[in-house]
Structure formats: structure tokens, C-alpha cells
Amino acid sequence: MIEFLQQLGKNTHTGFTKLGRGTFFLLQVISGILSVLPRPRLLLNQMYSVGVLSFLIISISGLFVGMVLGLQGYYILSDFGAEETLGVMVAASLVRELGPVVSALLFAGRAGSALTAEIGLMKATEQLSGMEMMAVDPIKRIISPRFLAGCLSMPLLAALFSAIGIIGGQLVGSGLLGVDEGAYWAQMQANLDFQDDIVNGVIKSIVFGFVTSWIALFEGYDAVPTSEGVSRATTRTVVNSAFSILGLDFILTTLMFGDN
Amino acid sequence: MDNRVSLPNSLVSVQNLSFSRGDKKIFDDISLEFERGKVTAIMGPSGTGKTTLLKLIGGQLFPKQGSIIVDGNNVHSLRRTELYNLRKRMGMLFQSGALLTDMNVFDNVAFPLREHTHLPESMIRTLVLMKLQAVGLRGARNLMPNELSGGMARRIALARAIALDPMMIMYDEPFTGQDPISKGALVHLIKSLNTILGLTSIVVSHDVHETAAIADYIYVISEGKIVGQGTPKEIAQSESDWVQQFMTGAADGPAHFHYPAKDYVDDLLSTGRRY
Ligand SMILES: Nc1ncnc2c1ncn2[C@@H]1O[C@H](COP(=O)(O)OP(=O)(O)OP(=O)(O)O)[C@@H](O)[C@H]1O
Ligand SMILES: [Mg+2]
Numbered sequence: 204m205i206e207f208l209q210q211l212g213k214n215t216h217t218g219f220t221k222l223g224r225g226t227f228f229l230l231q232v233i234s235g236i237l238s239v240l241p242r243p244r245l246l247l248n249q250m251y252s253v254g255v256l257s258f259l260i261i262s263i264s265g266l267f268v269g270m271v272l273g274l275q276g277y278y279i280l281s282d283f284g285a286e287e288t289l290g291v292m293v294a295a296s297l298v299r300e301l302g303p304v305v306s307a308l309l310f311a312g313r314a315g316s317a318l319t320a321e322i323g324l325m326k327a328t329e330q331l332s333g334m335e336m337m338a339v340d341p342i343k344r345i346i347s348p349r350f351l352a353g354c355l356s357m358p359l360l361a362a363l364f365s366a367i368g369i370i371g372g373q374l375v376g377s378g379l380l381g382v383d384e385g386a387y388w389a390q391m392q393a394n395l396d397f398q399d400d401i402v403n404g405v406i407k408s409i410v411f412g413f414v415t416s417w418i419a420l421f422e423g424y425d426a427v428p429t430s431e432g433v434s435r436a437t438t439r440t441v442v443n444s445a446f447s448i449l450g451l452d453f454i455l456t457t458l459m460f461g462d463n
Numbered sequence: 464m465d466n467r468v469s470l471p472n473s474l475v476s477v478q479n480l481s482f483s484r485g486d487k488k489i490f491d492d493i494s495l496e497f498e499r500g501k502v503t504a505i506m507g508p509s510g511t512g513k514t515t516l517l518k519l520i521g522g523q524l525f526p527k528q529g530s531i532i533v534d535g536n537n538v539h540s541l542r543r544t545e546l547y548n549l550r551k552r553m554g555m556l557f558q559s560g561a562l563l564t565d566m567n568v569f570d571n572v573a574f575p576l577r578e579h580t581h582l583p584e585s586m587i588r589t590l591v592l593m594k595l596q597a598v599g600l601r602g603a604r605n606l607m608p609n610e611l612s613g614g615m616a617r618r619i620a621l622a623r624a625i626a627l628d629p630m631m632i633m634y635d636e637p638f639t640g641q642d643p644i645s646k647g648a649l650v651h652l653i654k655s656l657n658t659i660l661g662l663t664s665i666v667v668s669h670d671v672h673e674t675a676a677i678a679d680y681i682y683v684i685s686e687g688k689i690v691g692q693g694t695p696k697e698i699a700q701s702e703s704d705w706v707q708q709f710m711t712g713a714a715d716g717p718a719h720f721h722y723p724a725k726d727y728v729d730d731l732l733s734t735g736r737r738y
Contacts, residue, residue: 329559329561333562336523338551339575344578
């Protein structure tokens with residue numbers, strides 16, 4: 204029992220010191236963003252490898268999620284004779300929840316793990332240390348552009364996911380199951396709210412992008428500089444990002460949609 | 464916090480330095496002087512902390528006690544921007560090379576120039592080719608770091624370290640992994656950088672002959688202490704057991720080939736636990 208408590212105390216302690224280091228790291232990264240702004244090339248390169256390379260997986264997943272939503276939604280709504288409102292259902296689910304959440308989970312798996320591995324390996328091979336000795340701050344030069352690219356890419360990827368999902372829902376709904384195409388779009392336009400649905404969805408994806416990029420970069424920067432250390436850090440990135448995304452989604456949803 | 468330089472002619476001065484890693488004492492109150500324009504070598508068995516000493520001088524690690532003065536600045540009391548400005552004038556050649564793996568050889572050598580100067584690209588090209596020529600690898604400019612051998616990587620890293628024309632260079636094991644020809648060329652290069660450009664050089668090496676050929680002064684470090692120092696001639700004639708053992712490469716002597724451990728027989732016979 205005592206041993207258990209000791210272990211618990213020790214784990215809590217390491218957890219908190221890590222959180223402290225992570226916060227300090229985040230502050231440095233954010234203040235480093237200022238020096239990225241005059242060098243847009245650094246940012247564009249990272250937008251490419253963080254954002255553009257995630258396009259395919261996000262688009263394909265969006266299409267399938269939208270198609271499944273179309274099917275399931277149709278079966279439920281048609282029981283009530285409300286299949287006309289399929290468009291609303293598909294679009295609201297995507298824009299409010301599935302778009303931000305699923306694309307963030309995919310982003311953590313595709314781009315986050317890659318970032319952790321890249322930074323961790325740079326640390327293990329003394330590239331970061333070497334840069335410091337050349338009087339180049341690795342946080343400003345390497346980390347901040349990647350962080351900014353992650354934060355900017357996430358909302359765009361989430362929007363892409365939702366847009367393709369809505370098309371997927373329409374393909375199944377009106378192409379396969381015979382929902383009126385005009386009704387699909389018209390109902391969607393009439394019933395989706397800009398503030399409630401779109402803005403809130405975008406806020407979610409900004410938060411998820413911020414948190415996922417932070418976790419991925421910090422895990423890489425904090426990794427034990429060996430192959431095993433980097434592989435563990437990569438796993439932690441995916442697991443911790445997933446927990447954070449799902450937990451934050453619950454909190455944000457409560458705050459945004461709780462009192463109406 | 465005193466910024467006094469003990470010898471007027473030393474560029475780097477390590478004063479009463481102590482440093483530990485966990486419980487292990489790496490340095491125990493050592494003092495070294497590195498004279499301006501001279502080649503000073505640090506020798507010692509593997510794992511004594513030679514790399515650690517270079518990282519302390521570069522301000523990447525903090526000493527437990529003592530101070531390190533580089534060109535009149537106390538490295539560990541400098542503010543961040545001042546430290547970075549000082550580092551622009553200190554070149555360091557890492558043991559592993561530490562090349563940036565996402566750019567080719569040319570861009571690696573150009574990296575410090577592009578980060579710290581606003582030179583036009585044509586000028587950068589000229590400078591980079593000159594540095595690459597100096598290490599004999601101008602023809603390798605388009606290769607990626609993963610296409611280089613260990614020895615080549617280290618020479619590229621040397622070209623990068625001299626890109627900004629620093630006032631001093633710290634070489635961590637420059638000769639390891641070099642064939643006899645490039646070893647000879649490197650010895651020559653280090654010496655001529657030193658005499659022609661007046662660079663102060665700190666060379667960490669195990670290679671007794673190469674080091675003796677270029678060093679003006681040698682420190683032999685073992686187990687946290689300086690066990691011998693002097694010109695190569697003095698070192699070669701030293702009476703000290705430590706120094707003799709190191710220079711002749713004998714396995715027996717005061718310096719141990721083995722990392723501290725419990726008795727070998729006891730260790731083999733204790734089967735109770737796995738480690
Ligand atoms: N990051 C670290 N954490 C803990 N201990 C370390 C670390 N790096 C080095 N050490 C320890 O510090 C000691 C000195 O290491 P250092 O790399 O400075 O040796 P060295 O003299 O350069 O050896 P070599 O000639 O093999 O390069 C070693 O005993 C090593 O175990
Ligand atoms: Mg070493």
C-alpha cells in the first residue's frame with residue numbers, strides 16, 4: 204500500500220514536471236513564431252509536409268465517413284418520414300463533431316507522429332545540439348515553423364474533411380437512396396447556423412491543431428535521444444493526442460452547445 | 464562571476480571546474496588554459512569527459528563549480544543573446560558530424576552563412592566551394608548526408624565549422640574514421656588554419672602521433688583530473704605512469720580499460736538477480 208502510494212506520488216511528480224517543461228517549451232515556441240514571420244519559405248515548406256501530405260488520407264476518410272452518415276441517417280430519418288432533412292443531419296454531424304475530431308485524430312496519426320520522429324531523430328543525431336553551437340536557436344528555426352504550420356493546417360484539413368463528407372452523404376443519399384437532391388442542399392442551407400455550427404467547428408479544429416502540434420513537437424524535443432526513446436515518444440504522441448482531442452471535444456461541446 | 468582572465472594570452476580559460484553527471488564526478492576541480500593562436504590538445508581515455516568539456520566550453524552544459532572564460536567572457540553568466548553572439552565566433556566539430564540530414568552537403572555548409580549573414584547567393588556559393596575545397600570534398604557538394612561515409616561527414620562538418628571564419632575551433636575526434644591519406648591532409652589542414660588564419664584550436668583526440676604532430680601543448684585528463692600536461696616533447700618524456708600508459712597504449716597501469724564495476728568473479732557467480 205505504502206509502495207503503491209509512493210509510486211503514485213512519484214508518477215504524479217514526473218507528470219507535473221513534464222507538464223512544466225512542456226509549458227515552458229510552448230512559451231518558447233510561441234515567442235519564436237515572431238522570427239518565422241519574416242521567413243515565409245520556412246513556413247511554406249512545413250505547410251507542405253505537415254498539411255499537404257495529409258490531404259489524401261483526410262479526403263478519403265472524409266468521403267467514407269460522409270457516405271456512412273448518409274446511409275445511417277437515411278435509415279433512421281426515413282422511419283419518421285424525414286429523409287428530406289438528411290442533408291442537415293449529415294452536415295451538422297460533420298461540421299460540429301466528426302470533421303474536427305476525426306480529422307484531428309488522423310492528423311495526429313499522420314503528421315503528429317512524423318513530427319515527433321523527425322525532431323526526436325534530430326536530437327538523437329546531435330543536429331539540434333549542433334545548431335545551437337552554430338548560434339542558431341533550434342526552437343526558432345525548427346520547432347516554431349512546424350508548430351505554426353500545424354496550427355494553420357488543422358482547420359483547413361477539418362474543413363476539407365467536412366466538405367468532402369457532405370458530398371459523400373449526398374452521393375449516397377440522393378444517388379443511391381433517392382432523397383431529393385434539392386431538398387438535401389436546401390434543408391442544409393436553411394438549418395445550419397453560421398455561428399453555432401461553422402464557427403464552433405472551426406474553433407474546435409484550431410484548438411485540436413494547437414494541442415496536437417504542441418504534443419507532437421514536445422514529445423520529439425523531450426525524447427530520450429536513442430532509437431527506442433524516439434519510438435516510445437512517437438507512440439506517446441498518438442496516444443496523448445487522441446486522449447486530449449477526445450477530452451477537449453467533450454469540454455468544448457459542453458461549453459458551446461450546453462446552454463441552448 | 465569574475466570576468467578576469469588569468470593569463471593575458473589565453474583565449475579560453477577553464478578555472479577550477481567541477482562537473483558531475485548524476486553521482487558520477489566527471490571533472491574534479493580542474494583548470495586549463497588554451498592559448499591564442501595555438502593548438503592545444505586534450506587527450507584521455509574514452510569516457511573521461513572530453514566531449515563533455517567541449518560542451519561546457521560551448522555553454523551547452525553548466526558546471527557545478529568554477530568558471531569558463533572565452534575571450535574575456537564568462538560563458539555561463541552571459542545572457543542568451545550574448546552567448547549566441549559568442550558562439551558565432553566559436554566553431555565546433557562534433558564527434559558525430561551532426562550534419563542536417565534534410566539538406567545536401569552544399570546547403571549544410573551554407574547553413575551558418577545563410578542564417579547569420581545577408582550575403583548574396585553568388586558570394587555564398589564561392590565561400591562554400593572554398594571551404595569544401597579546403598577539406599577536399601568540393602566534388603561531393605550534391606550528396607545528401609546519408610550518402611556520405613563517416614569520415615566524409617566529419618570533413619563536411621569541419622567545412623561548416625569554418626564557414627563563418629571563427630576565432631577558434633573545437634575539434635572532437637577529427638581523425639577517427641579517416642584513412643591515412645585524409646588523416647595526413649586533416650593534420651595539415653588543422654595546422655594551416657591555425658598558422659595562416661591564426662585560429663585557436665582545441666583538439667580532442669586519441670591519436671597520439673597525429674596529435675603530437677600538431678599540438679603546441681597537450682593536456683592528458685583521466686578520471687576527472689589532469690594527469691599530465693606539457694609540450695608534446697615533455698609529454699613523450701613524462702615520467703608519469705598515467706601519461707606513459709596512455710602514450711604507449713598499455714592495458715595495465717593506473718588508467719583502467721574497464722568502466723568501474725564490482726569484482727568480475729563475484730559478478731559472474733551472483734546468479735540471484737538478472738543484472
Ligand atoms: N547525456 C548523458 N547523461 C549521463 N551521462 C553522460 C551523458 N553523456 C555522457 N555521459 C557520461 O559522461 C562521461 C563522459 O562522457 P564524454 O562523452 O564526455 O566522454 P569522452 O571523453 O568524450 O569519450 P570518447 O573518447 O569515447 O568520446 C561518460 O562516462 C558518460 O557515461
Ligand atoms: Mg567524446
